[in-house]
Amino acid sequence: MSPVTPTVLVTGASGGIGAAVAARFAADATPGRPVRITLVDLRAAELAERAAELHERCPDARVTTVVSDLTVPGAADDVIDPGDPPDVLVNAAGVYPARPLLEMTEQAWDRVQALNVRAPMALTVATGRALAALGRPGAVVNISSGAATRARPGAAHYCTSKAALEMLTRACAVELGPLGIRVNAVAPGFVTVDSAVNPVSETYAAAVSANPLGRRGVPGDITGAVHWLCGPDAGWVTGAVLRVDGGSTAGTTTLPLHWDGESDLQEGTG
Numbered sequence: 001m002s003p004v005t006p007t008v009l010v011t012g013a014s015g016g017i018g019a020a021v022a023a024r025f026a027a028d029a030t031p032g033r034p035v036r037i038t039l040v041d042l043r044a045a046e047l048a049e050r051a052a053e054l055h056e057r058c059p060d061a062r063v064t065t066v067v068s069d070l071t072v073p074g075a076a077d078d079v080i081d082p083g084d085p086p087d088v089l090v091n092a093a094g095v096y097p098a099r100p101l102l103e104m105t106e107q108a109w110d111r112v113q114a115l116n117v118r119a120p121m122a123l124t125v126a127t128g129r130a131l132a133a134l135g136r137p138g139a140v141v142n143i144s145s146g147a148a149t150r151a152r153p154g155a156a157h158y159c160t161s162k163a164a165l166e167m168l169t170r171a172c173a174v175e176l177g178p179l180g181i182r183v184n185a186v187a188p189g190f191v192t193v194d195s196a197v198n199p200v201s202e203t204y205a206a207a208v209s210a211n212p213l214g215r216r217g218v219p220g221d222i223t224g225a226v227h228w229l230c231g232p233d234a235g236w237v238t239g240a241v242l243r244v245d246g247g248s249t250a251g252t253t254t255l256p257l258h259w260d261g262e263s264d265l266q267e268g269t270g
Contacts, residue, residue, distance in 0.1 A: 009086035012093030013039035014046035020219030029060035076122035085130035091120035116161035137180035173239030189245025211246030
């Protein structure tokens, strides 16, 4: 990040993982080294609440808010100040509606792609242009999902958007790397956030949250990974997707043994 006053912009910052990420960066602020945090979201009242909480908990953080509908073309140019771009951009805004494939409409599909893929692209491009013009390095982290690699019923639009976001991450890393701008992604497993924007049933949560570490994720599990990817210890990391999911990508612990014992041929006696 910038050696003077680091600036961090987080989308989807009114709640959930986005709010937790903003709080993690705000905690870096000290009297001698303030951090500027810009919270971006569509929900104005909730955004103001998160900003007030950060002011109280992290008085050395300089917190501002931007209310924006990132699905609107051109929104990124209104959010990113070309003369004062963020050193760190975290694209955490996203929607996860439930819609069976045979009930899918073009409008429903496009809405998810607009927020989950196009908005991160536009924000990354606007940030990259501004940083490049100023000759400054930067870091971008996109919040993906285990759905990028594992399809599930009623989520074709969401799964596709997250798979696209991971390829976008790699493509941006390739083109922005020579400019000193690193682009990575964090793919959380199931994280308990009690989201009013993206609610899920307990039945779904129980089914999707099984993992080798045996517990559901919390926002703090994700914020550390995002913070690390944006910091100097990850200075040679770009184009990576860090899966923070309790091991669910590695495999499942819920299947029984496929057979009891070994056959004669397997034992080498047949």
